[in-house]
Structure formats: structure tokens, C-alpha cells
Amino acid sequence: MVALQLGGAPAATLGEVKNRADLVIFWGSNPADSHPRHFTRYSGTAKGRFTRKGRKDRHIVVVDVRRTPSVKYADEFIQVDHGCDYEVLTAMRMIAGGKRPDRDEVGGVGVDTLANLVDRCKKARMGVLFFGQGITETRGKHQNSTAIYQFGKDMSRYSKFLTMPMRGHYNVVGSGNTMCWQTGYPFAVNFGRGYPQFNPGEFSVVDLLSRKEPDAALIVAAEPMDHLPYTAASHLEDIPTIVLDPRETLTTKIARVVIPVKHAGVSVEGSAYRMDHVPIRMQAPLKSPWPKDDAPLDAIIRKIKQIRIEQAGKTDGN
Amino acid sequence: MATAAKADEQTAVFNNVVCPFCATLCDDLTVHVRGNQVVKVNGCNLSKGVFMNAHTEWATPRVDGKRVDYDDAVDEAARILARSVNPLIFGLAATDVEAQKKCIELADLIGANLDNASSV
Amino acid sequence: MVLTGILNTARTLKQGTTMHISKTSPEYLDAINYIGICAQDMARADISDGDRVAVVSASGEVTIRAKKMDVQEGAFFMPVSYLANRLVSAQTHGTGVPGFKTTMVEITKV
Numbered sequence: 043m044v045a046l047q048l049g050g051a052p053a054a055t056l057g058e059v060k061n062r063a064d065l066v067i068f069w070g071s072n073p074a075d076s077h078p079r080h081f082t083r084y085s086g087t088a089k090g091r092f093t094r095k096g097r098k099d100r101h102i103v104v105v106d107v108r109r110t111p112s113v114k115y116a117d118e119f120i121q122v123d124h125g126c127d128y129e130v131l132t133a134m135r136m137i138a139g140g141k142r143p144d145r146d147e148v149g150g151v152g153v154d155t156l157a158n159l160v161d162r163c164k165k166a167r168m169g170v171l172f173f174g175q176g177i178t179e180t181r182g183k184h185q186n187s188t189a190i191y192q193f194g195k196d197m198s199r200y201s202k203f204l205t206m207p208m209r210g211h212y213n214v215v216g217s218g219n220t221m222c223w224q225t226g227y228p229f230a231v232n233f234g235r236g237y238p239q240f241n242p243g244e245f246s247v248v249d250l251l252s253r254k255e256p257d258a259a260l261i262v263a264a265e266p267m268d269h270l271p272y273t274a275a276s277h278l279e280d281i282p283t284i285v286l287d288p289r290e291t292l293t294t295k296i297a298r299v300v301i302p303v304k305h306a307g308v309s310v311e312g313s314a315y316r317m318d319h320v321p322i323r324m325q326a327p328l329k330s331p332w333p334k335d336d337a338p339l340d341a342i343i344r345k346i347k348q349i350r351i352e353q354a355g356k357t358d359g360n
Numbered sequence: 361m362a363t364a365a366k367a368d369e370q371t372a373v374f375n376n377v378v379c380p381f382c383a384t385l386c387d388d389l390t391v392h393v394r395g396n397q398v399v400k401v402n403g404c405n406l407s408k409g410v411f412m413n414a415h416t417e418w419a420t421p422r423v424d425g426k427r428v429d430y431d432d433a434v435d436e437a438a439r440i441l442a443r444s445v446n447p448l449i450f451g452l453a454a455t456d457v458e459a460q461k462k463c464i465e466l467a468d469l470i471g472a473n474l475d476n477a478s479s480v
Numbered sequence: 481m482v483l484t485g486i487l488n489t490a491r492t493l494k495q496g497t498t499m500h501i502s503k504t505s506p507e508y509l510d511a512i513n514y515i516g517i518c519a520q521d522m523a524r525a526d527i528s529d530g531d532r533v534a535v536v537s538a539s540g541e542v543t544i545r546a547k548k549m550d551v552q553e554g555a556f557f558m559p560v561s562y563l564a565n566r567l568v569s570a571q572t573h574g575t576g577v578p579g580f581k582t583t584m585v586e587i588t589k590v
Binding site: 414 | 493496497498499500501502572575576577578580
């Protein structure tokens with residue numbers, strides 16, 4: 043996300059990938075485990091207008107630190123040493139610019155292997171580099187994503203080349219888009235001064251919790267007690283925590299207040315954004331007796347306004 | 361729109377259902393529902409995990425571990441957030457755009473920190 | 481002998497599938513209750529597949545099952561979960577992203 047702000051990137055829908063891509067690279071991304079049907083619907087075996095033979099029309103490369111379950115679906119596996127993705131990407135940019143690194147190996151990968159990959163990217167009709175948390179969470183973090191976007195930009199001189207993050211949660215793109223549209227910033231926003239301020243590292247959840255700054259928390263459709271480092275998440279046990287969730291979780295167990303809600307896409311219709319920013323309307327095959335989460339949020343907003351009016355009234359009375 | 365059709369007396373079939381798990385957001389699932397319970401879905405294992413278990417482990421309105429009326433839980437939440445000096449609102453990635461908008465409105469009202477799952 | 485290296489936490493299909501049964505289900509625990517170590521490291525520390533090992537980081541400690549996996553030497557794998565997150569560093573170095581794939585751990589057979 044930060045990398046995108048630093049560099050920008052060309053965009054296309056997954057439909058374009060299905061119809062056109064003849065080179066697909068998964069870097070630090072393991073769709074076989076995390077996005078099981080991505081491969082069959084869009085990026086692997088999918089048959090499209092200019093990819094009529096499906097899998098046979100695509101060269102697929104997995105770049106990762108370990109032999110993930112996705113490797114067996116690829117034509118080529120390139121193993122990078124832990125935390126060396128930035129070095130490898132930089133070497134690829136160097137090779138793309140016509141210079142050769144002064145060694146045989148970068149980050150555990152042979153320079154010849156990298157030169158071949160760069161050559162494939164240059165010659166692709168349409169190349170796509172999907173990257174995952176193997177890029178964004180390893181050493182270098184968002185700078186790795188920046189290097190990916192810059193490599194994509196370099197390749198755009200030679201071929202159609204796309205770089206796209208493999209986003210996790212089904213509507214994490216929507217949360218970023220909605221926050222951008224409403225506040226100007228995609229995440230890590232603070233309204234303490236009455237206007238939105240953006241600062242990852244300061245207003246991002248793990249930093250706030252590990253510094254034990256919040257004195258109350260509202261968790262909406264998330265599971266910090268399972269998915270965040272415990273030294274950060276444990277602060278939620280020490281402050282009044284409110285959880286809105288359709289189902290019991292490890293976070294509802296430690297919450298002061300639990301408010302059950304309908305399950306978006308399961309028991310209530312709603313809109314969500316796919317990883318390529320295409321909004322999709324979700325159906326509701328099941329029924330739930332609880333309201334949709336907007337309703338309690340709206341009730342909380344009204345109640346807080348009422349409490350403030352009452353408090354203001356008391357002050358005036360004095 | 362829901363495209364429910366009767367497969368037999370008890371089973372309703374929904375076509376082109378969207379899977380709310382990962383951001384591939386597959387929109388081609390067929391979901392068979394019997395007695396408000398998914399009995400069959402043709403998605404991947406992750407999507408089976410979501411739909412086949414969706415009728416279990418429902419949350420209940422609670423304050424301090426005790427079951428309360430829905431409105432009481434909401435009122436207690438409002439009191440906590442109205443008192444808070446530096447509240448945190450976190451999540452948003454696993455609900456719909458309409459709920460996300462409400463979270464932003466609330467964050468603006470109470471001067472909260474607001475973060476989603478972009479960095480985690 | 482103590483094994484030292486980087487902990488790599490990531491999603492697995494089994495973790496993602498069983499977490500919806502219930503976070504407290506035996507199925508979920510079975511999906512998350514291991515650390516993947518390569519054969520060379522296992523031999524060096526006299527650890528066999530299935531042994532209980534204590535994994536320690538600056539943030540915490542868990543005792544889990546060792547599993548032989550195709551990972552690099554000095555790099556260990558755990559599925560994303562509350563167990564792995566006992567070890568993961570909350571330090572984000574100003575990025576917002578904690579040490580999901582950068583935390584140093586020590587492994588000892590118990």
C-alpha cells in the first residue's frame with residue numbers, strides 16, 4: 043500500500059489476465075494454499091480469448107523462499123534466500139538496464155537464471171507479477187513492493203507488464219478503497235485532531251497496541267487475538283474491547299462487549315472489492331436473527347451523540 | 361440478487377453465490393441450503409470452511425461474559441467509546457463496504473484511530 | 481543443541497479451512513500446532529519428525545511438534561495463528577507490519 047503511494051502501478055482486471063497473460067509470476071505468494079481458485083479462474087489453467095489453450099499458453103514461475111504447494115503447478119521455481127528479495131529484484135532491474143551484477147549469484151539465485159527471467163518478462167505478450175506476503179512481510183517490507191512496482195515499470199518499456207498484490211481478506215481492498223474515498227488515506231488513520239491524519243508505524247494497529255496507547259477498542263469483523271502478535275493483541279485484554287462479529291472467535295472471548303451481527307456474503311447481501319478492485323455484490327444464502335453491522339454501528343453513533351448532548355446540558359446547568 | 365430455486369421440498373439452491381473468504385472473490389458458487397444450513401457448496405476448501413460451518417458458533421450479545429439484551433450491549437459499547445480518550449477501531453477487511461462507511465463515520469465522531477488489515 | 485533461525489509464518493490451506501470450524505476445535509489446533517524444520521537442521525539438533533520442541537523468541541515461548549519440511553536451513557515455518565503469534569515480534573520499524581517473517585527464534589528438543 044505504501045509502495046503504491048511511492049511508485050504507482052499500472053492496473054488491469056483479472057479478466058485481462060485470463061484473456062491475455064502468457065507469463066505469470068507468483069513471488070512470495072502461494073495461491074495453492076491462500077487463493078485456491080485464482081489459478082483455475084484467472085492465472086493458470088483458465089482459457090481466454092488470446093490464451094485459448096489455457097495452461098499451455100502460459101509460462102508460470104514461482105519465486106519463494108520455500109518450496110510451497112504452488113510450486114508443483116509452475117513451470118519454473120526460483121528459490122530466494124530468506125530476506126533477500128530486494129537484492130534479487132534490484133539485480134533484475136540492473137540486468138534489465140543492460141548491466142550484469144559482478145557476481146554469479148544474488149540472494150541465492152544464479153545471475154543466469156535471473157537474466158532468463160528478465161528476458162522472458164521483456165518478451166512476454168503480457169506478463170503479470172503477482173506478489174504476496176512473502177514480499178510485504180519479509181525483510182524490507184514495503185520497500186520490496188516498491189522494487190516490484192519499479193521492476194514492473196521497467197518492463198512496461200518492452201511489453202505489457204502488470205504487478206498486482208495477492209490480497210488476503212475478501213474485502214481488504216474495499217476497506218482501503220472506502221477509507222481512501224472517505225478520509226483520503228487507505229489505512230492507519232487517526233481522527234484525534236478532528237481531521238484525518240495518516241501515519242503507518244504510528245496509527246497502525248500493531249504499533250498502537252504494542253505501545254498500549256488505546257484506552258478502548260472496537261473490533262469489527264477481525265480476529266486480532268489470533269492474527270496479531272500476542273505482545274500487541276494482549277493490550278485488548280487490558281482495555282474495554284467491543285467486538286462486532288457473526289461468530290464466536292478468540293477475540294469475542296476476551297471482549298468486554300460482544301455484539302452479534304449478520305455475516306456479510308453469508309446471511310446478508312453487501313458489496314466487496316476483489317483484489318483487482320472490481321466491486322462485486324454478494325448474496326445471502328442463509329438467514330440470521332441479528333441485524334447487519336451498520337445497524338449497531340448506527341445505534342452507537344446516535345447514542346454517543348445523545349450522551350454528549352446530555353453532558354453538555356449538565357455543563358450548561360452548572 | 362438471490363436466485364433461490366427449489367431442488368426438493370427442503371433444499372433451496374442459490375446460484376452465482378460470492379465467496380466471502382479471500383480476495384479472489386469467486387462469484388460462481390452453487391450453494392445448497394437446508395434448514396438455514398449449507399449442506400453443499402462447490403467452492404474450494406476455504407470456501408467450504410466458510411459456508412459449511414456458517415450455521416455454528418454464532419455470537420451472542422454479552423457484556424462482561426454475561427448474556428444481555430441486544431440494546432444493552434449496544435448502549436454499553438456507546439458508553440465505553442464516549443468515555444474513551446484514544447479509541448481504536450480495527451478490522452473492516454471482512455465485512456462489506458456499507459459497514460466500513462459506518463466505521464469511518466464513527467471514527468470521525470469519536471476522534472479514533474482507524475486501521476484495517478492492510479498492514480497485517 | 482539449540483537451533484537458531486528466522487521464523488516464517490504464513491497461511492496454509494488446512495489452517496484456513498479448519499479455522500471456520502472453531503478456533504478452539506481440535507482440527508484447528510492440529511492445523512497450527514507445528515514448526516517446519518529442514519532435514520539437515522533436524523539431524524544437527526537431533527530432532528525427529530513429531531518430537532516436541534520448545535520454540536523461544538524475544539516475545540514468547542511455545543512448545544509444539546517438529547515437522548520435517550522442505551525449508552531452508554536456519555529458516556522455520558509455522559502456520560499463521562495465535563501459537564505462532566506468541567513468538568512474532570510486534571516491532572514494525574515504522575511500517576505497521578510486524579515480524580511475521582523476520583522474527584529470530586531458538587528451538588530446543590524437550
